[in-house]
Amino acid sequence: MIIRKEHALALLNAKSQEEKGLACQIRVKAEEEPYVELELQNLLEQGSSPIEFTLTYWGRNLVYLMEEMIQKGLIKHPSEWDERFRWIGSEVIAMIEASIRSGDLTGEEIFDALKERGFAEEVHEEKKGWFKKINDYAKAVYEIYQNAKPRLEISKELASYITGMPTGPAETKMLPEHGRFPLLLESMRLISFSVPNSDVYTLSGLGQAVQKALQTMAPAYETVINEDYMYSLLKVLDSGIEALSEQEKEILESLALIDDEGELLPAGEALLEVYKLWSEKIYRPVKTFNLETLDEELLIGIEKVWEKHKENPEIVPTDEEIVHFLLEKPLKEYKHLKEYYGRMLNQAMGYQKKEELNKKWSELKNIEELFKHFWEKGNEWYEKLFDTIKESLYSLEAFNLIKAELDEKTGKTVYKFTKHGIEVLKDIKERGVREIKSTAVKAISITKTQFGVPNYEWYEEAVNEHLVGGGYPTKAGQLYENLAYNIYRLPHLTRFELMVLHKIPEYGMFLNDLFKEFDETLKEEVQYAVNKLEARYILDVLPNKAIVLTEAGKLIKKALSGVPEGIANPINPVLVRILQAIKEVGNLYVKERKVRILPKNWEEAIKKSGVDKETFEKEIAVARLAGYIGKTSLHESALEILEAVELMNQ
Structure with a gap:
């Protein structure tokens, strides 16, 4: 949906004519464009001739709302707007939706942009203070957006523009200029812009599906895609080619949607996906992925240990062997891990150690000395290093890159690569060890939604990585976008991540609010915890x-609400696998919300968990x-965790 000055004036003109019992007639061809765009948005509809337009139900609602806002002084009359002012656009809808999901709170990032459009205000609540919230007009606009189903009509000229444009995400200045084509795309919800200032654009989920279809179609007519073509294609799918008229058959064959026997061609398959998104508006949830530099080093280490195993079968990638691998390498090879260890020390010790760490980095020779x-007390340094490595191994298993399994020959729990882990290892070898932030991956995955676009910060991270x-x-x-949707996730929380999760309500909190819950020196550590929690869904x-x-x-937070924050990894993939095994061999008592396990079934649970008895007993503790x-x-808390696992992988 897009409403600029010209669209707002067109709506007001249509209402004025309606009040006189007339349709709005376009006298000059140059004035027709905003009316056509409003008609595509289902806010106007054509009258008895192509130059006549009348308000639809949703268009009438929008113009009444706009007039009331003008009367109350929330916005100026459209005649006073700047020509390029976007009163409503995809970024405005995204801002309103984000606020609704946050309990109507806008946050600092988007408040000014919404207030400028008359959709936000500061509200005082007794005993709570002042809050920046969206108003009822914002919610009314969102309802209109949700219910006004746009039309879909792609001309040959527009099709050429779509197939030649970058999919995004990209800076808006990269958008090819061609008259009003971007406005036509936004009218049909094929393109979206970032909050709050439209700095970044991307083809929407529907827009990407349309582009894919157009790239395989034959542009045989002046109109390449429209609703009639899609309905004809559905006839073929439901009743076969015999259900088509000769004209319909000729059109679908000419556009390379079907062959002469009525079988769907690649373009036909792609256009059916367009129809599904256009008609049902069912989009996948936004998921993401995250890797830190230590995670990647451990993948390399696991591979190295398996290579040693070929020479000496006694050497296998256990926890201890992987720690030894890191200790054997000189510190100079770990320059990219400097900030990682700084964060780990901050989390463990609770105050700023970065300056001291930076100084020691030039003095010390290896991680052991670090x-x-x-x-320095006793052997605690090794325990701390072991804990750090263990957290990263848990994280890799939580993301389905490795799996801890019992090695039958040695009787030890070892780490094996999954197919996804092999893919990531290949990427690391080709492009080097670097952090993969959750927001950088989300800059891509969010674009498959109805109007989701990364903000500029996420886009920059994606470019830098x-x-x-x-x-x-x-x-x-x-690769990382595919991983976000194809991996089988298992929950994992470190001690510090649990502390962060305990601070977060279901909604109504912003990043800056969360940072204030911790010492300012821990801001970076909190951000990294959020990255992990987001990537784990x-x-x-x-x-x-x-x-x-x-x-x-919500389920995981509830299940862990009573867990002491001193436990190193209060929930982790191996523990979850053990809970799954116990549930499988136990008996569920629905009323009590418990699973009971008979003593004779414990050995079966150990076997099903896939780990050695010592590891099993440690995790049970x-x-x-x-x-x-x-x-x-x-x-019940264990059952809630297992239910959460199902939700994470739907």
Whole structure:
């Protein structure tokens, strides 16, 4: 939906004529364009001739709303607007939706932009203070947007523009200029712009589907895609080619949608996907992915240990062997890990250690000396290093890149690559070790939605991490986007991430609010915790930097609400696999919301978990401490965790 000055004036003109009992007639061809765009938006409809327009139900609602806002002084009369002022656009709809998901709160990022359009105000609540919120007019506009189904009509000329334009995300200045084509695309909801200032654009989920269809179609007519063509295609799908008239058959064959026997061609398959998105508006949820530099180093380390295994079968990638791999390498090879260890020390010690760390980095020769400097008492340095490595291994398994399995020959739990882990390892070898931020991956995955676009900060991260370039996702960008949707996630929370999750309500919090809950020296650590939680599909950071918990996140937070914050990894993939195994061999008591396990079934649970007995018993001890399991049964919190796993992987 797009409403600029010319569209607003056209709506007011149509209402004025309606009040006189007349249709709005276009006398000059040059004045027709905004009316055509409003007709595509289902705000106007054509009268008895192509130059006559009348208001639709939703168009009438919008013009009444606009007049009331003018009367109350919330906005100026459209005649006073700047020619390029976007009263309503995809970015405005995105801002309103983000606010609704945040309990009507706008946050600082988008308040001014919404207030300028008359959609936000500061509200005082007794005993709570002042809040920046959207108003009822914003909600009314969002309702109109949700219900006014746009038309879809692509001319040959517009089709050429769409097939030749970068898909995005890209800076709006990269958008090819060609008259009013971008306005036509936005009228049909094929393109979206970023909040709050439209700095970045992307073809929407529907727009990308249209582009894919056009790239395989034959532009045999002046109109390449319209609703009639799609309905004819559905006839073929439902009743076969015999259901088509000769004219319909000729059109579909000429556009390369079907062959002469009525079989769908690639373009036909693609156009059916367009129809599905256009008619049902069912889009996939926004998911993302995250890797830190230590995660990537450990993937390299696991591969190196498996290579040693070929020479010596006794050497396998256990926790201890992977730690040894890191200790063997000189510190100079870990320059990219400097900030990572700085964050880990901050989280563990609770105050700023970065300056001291930077100084030590030039003095020390290896990671062993580094950890010994900060934890000199006894053997605690090794425990801290081991814990750090273990967290990263859990994270890799949570993202389905490795799996801890029992090695039958050695009787030890070892780490094996999944097919996804092999793909990531290949990318690391080709492009080097670098951080993959959740928001950088989301800069790509968000574009498949109805009007989602990354904000400029996310877009810049994606460019810097070589996930986006030239207006398209790169090969690496496509890899991590695919991983975001194809991996089987398992929950994982570190001690610090649990502290962060405990601070986050279901909705109504923004990133800056979360930072204020911690010492200012921990801002970077909090941001990285949010990255992990988002990539694990526990929370979602909206383009206005609002934080909302996913349904899975709500369950996990509830399940872990009573867990002491001192437990190192209160929920982790191995523990979850053990809970799954216990549930599988146990008996569910629905009324009690418990799963009881008989003593004779414990050995079967160990076998199904896929880990050695020692690892199983260690994780069971953690589960009991966290309150997931009693002596002979899984508690309700464990069942909530397992339910969350299902939601994470729907």
